[in-house]
Amino acid sequence: MVLETLGRYTFGRRLLSTFSPHPKLDPRTGELFNFGLTVNTAPRPGALAALRCYRIDTSHRLHTLATVPLPHIYINHDFGLTERYLVFVIDPLHVKHPIRMGLGRLDANAATVHETELGSLVLLVPRDGGTVRRFTIPTIAKAHVNNAFDDRGDVVIDVVRYDDWKALSAMLCNFRDYDAFKGGVLSRVRLTAANRTIVEDISTLYTEFPMHDWRRTGADYRYSYLAYNDGQRRTGIVKVDNNTGQEWQHDLASDDFPGEPIFVPRTPEAAEDDGWLLVINYLAAEHRTALVVLDARDLHAEPVAVARLPHHFMPGFHGMFTPDLRMKPEKPALSPF
Numbered sequence: 001m002v003l004e005t006l007g008r009y010t011f012g013r014r015l016l017s018t019f020s021p022h023p024k025l026d027p028r029t030g031e032l033f034n035f036g037l038t039v040n041t042a043p044r045p046g047a048l049a050a051l052r053c054y055r056i057d058t059s060h061r062l063h064t065l066a067t068v069p070l071p072h073i074y075i076n077h078d079f080g081l082t083e084r085y086l087v088f089v090i091d092p093l094h095v096k097h098p099i100r101m102g103l104g105r106l107d108a109n110a111a112t113v114h115e116t117e118l119g120s121l122v123l124l125v126p127r128d129g130g131t132v133r134r135f136t137i138p139t140i141a142k143a144h145v146n147n148a149f150d151d152r153g154d155v156v157i158d159v160v161r162y163d164d165w166k167a168l169s170a171m172l173c174n175f176r177d178y179d180a181f182k183g184g185v186l187s188r189v190r191l192t193a194a195n196r197t198i199v200e201d202i203s204t205l206y207t208e209f210p211m212h213d214w215r216r217t218g219a220d221y222r223y224s225y226l227a228y229n230d231g232q233r234r235t236g237i238v239k240v241d242n243n244t245g246q247e248w249q250h251d252l253a254s255d256d257f258p259g260e261p262i263f264v265p266r267t268p269e270a271a272e273d274d275g276w277l278l279v280i281n282y283l284a285a286e287h288r289t290a291l292v293v294l295d296a297r298d299l300h301a302e303p304v305a306v307a308r309l310p311h312h313f314m315p316g317f318h319g320m321f322t323p324d325l326r327m328k329p330e331k332p333a334l335s336p337f
Contacts (some may be wrong), residue, residue, distance in 0.1 A: 006193045006215070009093035009280065011056070011061070012062075014061075014063075015062060015260060016036055016038065016220065017036030018036040018038075020076075020079070021319045021320060022077065023285040024081035024171065024217055025214065026176050026306070027214060027215045027216075028218075031055055031057055031058065032055065032099065033038070033055055033065075033086055033127075034054050035051060035053050035076075035079055036054070037052070037070075037074065039098065044330060047070065048073050049069075049073045050069055050070060050252035051068040051069060051070055051088070051123065052067050052068075052229055053065040053067075053068070053125045056096040056310065062212055064231060065086070066126075066306075068134075070121075072092075072095075072118075072163045073094050073095040073098055074090050074093065075091045075093045075095070077144065077145065078143065078144050078145040079145060080148025080157040080158075081218045082148050082155060083150055083219070084126060084128075085125060085126060085150075085155060086123075087122075087123075087145075087148045087157050088121070088122065088123040088124075089121075089145075089157060089159065090121040090122075091139065091140070091141060091165070092115045092117075092118035092119060092120065092121075094115075095108075095112050096111060096112065097110075098111065103129070104248060110119050111188060114141075114302070116141075116164070118136075119137055120138070120140050121136055122134065122136070122137055122191060122195075137197040140187075140189065140199065141161065141164055141167075143168060144159065145159050146160075146211065147217060147218075147223055147224075148218065149218060149220050149221070153228055154190050154192050154193060155191040156220075157188075157189050158187070158189070158192050158242070159187055159189060160207060160208055160263075161186075161189075161199070162185075167184070176217075182206050183207045184208065185204065185206070185257060186200050186202045186203040186207055186210060186240060187200065187202060188201075202243075202245060203238070203240050205226075205228045206229045206230075207222075207228045208226065209260040209261070209316075211226070211261050211262055213263045214263070215265065215272070221242065221272065222241060223240065223241055223296075224239070225238070225240075225296070226238055226261065227279075228249065234251055234252075234254060235251075235252050235255075236249055236250050236252045237250040237261045237277060239253070239296065248299040249299060250300065252292075253283070256283060256284055257280045258280070259281065259282075259315075259317055261279050262278045262279075263275075263277055264276050273296050275296060276295060276297075277292055278292075280313060280317055281295065282313065286309065288308060289309045289311070289317075290309060291307040292305075293306070
C-alpha cells in the first residue's frame, strides 16, 4: 500500500473554492462531480458564503455548474448524486464568528455553532444547469451520505442520521476513544416534488462510513455496507438489504476501529454484492492498522485476507479511492482559497 502526496492540483486554476473529500463518479457517463465552499469577501444580507458545484469531464477539465449563495458559512462534508441532481442536505452547522476565528481569537470549534432551530437546508442542483431547488426541512444531523437516486419525481438520499448534533460532535472530537464511536442510524430521506420530507430508518444498528457498489451510484440499489458498533465494545462490518432491512454482520476484535467497507466487484459485469469489501481497520491491541478483505456475499466467513501494516493510520481514516491516479501536480501557484 502506497500513500503519498502528489502535489496541488487546481484544474488549471479553475478550482475557486475548497474541494470536498467525497466526490461522486457517475458510472454511466464517467463524469466526476463535487462541491466546495467559499466565504464572500464582501458579504451581503443572506449571502455570507457560497456553495460551488463542479463537474469534471472525462478529459479532467473542471466546469462550474452553479454558485449558490448561502445565508451562513456552513460546514458540509458530503452530498448525493442522482441522474438529475447534486443533492445537499446541509446541517445548520456554521461558523458564527468568522472574524474572531480569522484573527486567531477563537479556534474553529469555538467559533462554530449548531443551531438546530434553523433546520437543514436542502439544495437540489440540476446537473444540466437549470434552476436550483431550495427549501428547509426539520434538522437532520449527519456527516456522511451513502447514495441518492431519483424515484418517480421524488429524490431519495440515504444518510447516517444522528438523534442530535451533540452525539455526532462527541464522536468527531474524540475519535481515538472507542466509547465515543457510537455512530448513527442508516436512514432514507425522501424529498418529494412538493418539498415534503419523509424519513425512514433502514437499520437499527449504530453505524458510520456508509458505502455501496459504486457502479450503482446515482441509481436505485439494494445493498449498503457500513462499519458498526454494538454498544458492547464490539465493532465490525454490516451489510444491509435496503429493501427488506435484513442485516449480515462480520465481527472484528474488541476495541478495533474499522473504516469504510469499500466494495470491489469480482468482475466488471458481476452482480451487485458479488465481490469483496476492503476495510482499513485499526487494531487496538497491536496499535497498528490492517487491510481486511471480506467476501461481501458471506460476511460470516473468515476474512479472505488480512494485510497488517507496520504502523497505524488515524482511526476513521477514509476518503475517495481510485485504482490509480495519473494526473500530474501543477507547478507551485498561489492557493485559490
